[in-house]
Amino acid sequence: MARKIGSRYTANxxxxxxxxxxVWLGEGxxxxxAIKLLREDLASDQELVGRFVQERTALLGLEHPNVVSVRDLVVDGNDLALVMDLVRGTDLRTRLDRDxxxxxxxxxxIVADVADGLAAAHAAGxxxxxxxxxxxxxxxxxxxxPGGSHPALLTDFGVAKLIDTPRRTRATKIIGTPDYLAPEIVEGLPPRAAVDIYALATVLYELLAGFTPFGGGHPGAVLRRHVTERVAPLPGIPDELWQLIVQCLAKAPASRLRASELGTRLRELLPLVTGMPPLDVDEPDAEPAADEAPAAEEAAPAGERVRRRGAVPLVPGAKPADSNRDTHTSMRVPGPDELAGGARGTARVPRPTGAPRPGSARHRAATRRRRVALGAAAVALAAAAGVGAWLVASEDDAGATPQDSNSSAPATP
Structure with missing residues (x-):
């Protein structure tokens, strides 16, 4: 059903x-x-509306081939909307879900394109x-x-900042998506341009591996990994590309590249990866709640394993078909003790393809088989030891003389 957005636009x-x-397909x-109509509770927040208007000049002035341009910001009664260029295609999450x-x-x-768009945004503040x-x-x-990739454009500029009002997110809250949050955000520091570099390097890792470097399990565990763990290496990619990823995932923001440098370096590395097939690595072991993982594995059809994606879904009721699944959320910033607790120092290492996941039905069955085999081996070993002792005793009895069997012979003077 069509609806009017302000006096100039119609959402169809x-x-x-x-x-x-x-997000609506609209006409202007x-x-x-494309019209992004924010939730009614956001539109009724006068503080947010004020920030919305303040951001208007910066957002409307952001023009780049790899950025989805914001054409207009509409404030009309209960409607608060961003009017953007319409990109006819799909989002990268949908592509990842498929491939x-x-x-x-x-x-x-793709990541080089996004880095170029970020460079323009960062230059504009x-x-x-x-x-x-x-x-x-x-x-x-x-x-x-290159590689048959379609041009990539970054969208939703300004949405996270608009939602992140002091009243809505106090000092104990953070805004963002756990899998892509830079360590400094988890620790409560203000977000600078380097947080975008960290998130984009995470996206690159995910495109290559099929999972994010620190994702999986409870959001709190994901946040802890960002702060305490090192990224697990990806086998099969050129060392120059790996070192670039590691640098952009550095815990210290100052150690990361700038967006313009990242885009340039990635394009320089393109000849090294030309024609390479997708990597053959399996998703690492997640850390689900102990009472949840076995039940999920047992409920899965025979021969199928439960796939735990790297990204942590945080939108209740979000459907895979959604083409613009935002996952902004407010989460409590964990304290120093929580961040230090349980840290293993290194990230989860990807499992070899086909290896059972610890805690899964396959893993438990294999463990039971190993225990039975070890038990049988122990019984066999004990039995063999008993038979050996019996044989030795029998040989001693057979070789003994009558004198031996009664008492010791008198000592010879």
Whole structure:
């Protein structure tokens, strides 16, 4: 059902839903547009509306081929909306859901595009704060790039900042998506441009591996890993590319590259990954709640394993078909004791393909088989030891003389 957005736009069809609002296919004076209509409770927040208006100039002035441009910001009664260019294609999350991982050449080309868009935003003083596959759109009508990749554009600039009002997110809260949050955000520091670099490096890792480096399990565990763990290496990629990823995932923000440097370096590395197939690595072991994982594994059909994706879903009722699944959330910042507790010092290492997941039905069955085999071996060993002792005793009895069997012979003087 069509609805008017302000005096200039009409929203005709829902394209996707997220925690921040709904994206519509709309029509404006200059043709088709995408309209992000924020939730009613956000629109009724006068403080947020004020910040919305303050951000108008910066957002409208952000123009770059790899950025989805904001054409207008509408404040009309209960409606609070961003009017953006319409990109005819899909988001990167949908592509990952379909292919699980990308060939390194395509992954590097896509992330280089996004880095170029971030460089323009950072130069204009705008920090995205929520870089993730859901916010990267692939223009299916654009020319194909390296590895058959479509042009990538970063969208949703300003949404995280708009939602992050002092009243809505106090000092004990953080805004973002756990899998992509830089350590300094978890520790309560203000977000700078380096948080976008960390998130984008996480996206690159996910495109290559099929899972995020620190994701999986409870959101609190994910946050702890960002602060305390080192990224597990990915086998099969050039060392130059791996070192680049490690640098951009550095715990210290100052150690990371700038967006412009990252885009340049990635394009320089493209010849090293040309023609490489997708990596053959399996998802690492997650840390689900002890009472949840076995039940999920037991409920899975025979021969199938429960796949725990790297990204932690935080939007209640979010459907895989959603084309714009925002996962902004407010979460408590863990204290120093919580961050220190349980840290293993190194990230979860990817398992070899086909290896059973600890805690899974396959793993428990294999453990039982090993225990039975060890028990049988122990019984056999004990039996063999008993038989050996009996044989030795029998030989001693057979070789004994009558004198031996009665008493010792008198001592010879």
């Amino acid at each position: 069809q829902i394209l996707g839903r997220g925690s921040a609002g709904t 004076p200059e043709g088709p547009v 699980r991982r990308l060939a390194p050449e395509a992954a590097v080309a 705008v920090v995205h704060r929520d870089v993730k596959p859901e916010n990267v759109l692939l223009d299916m009508q654009g020319p194909l790039g």
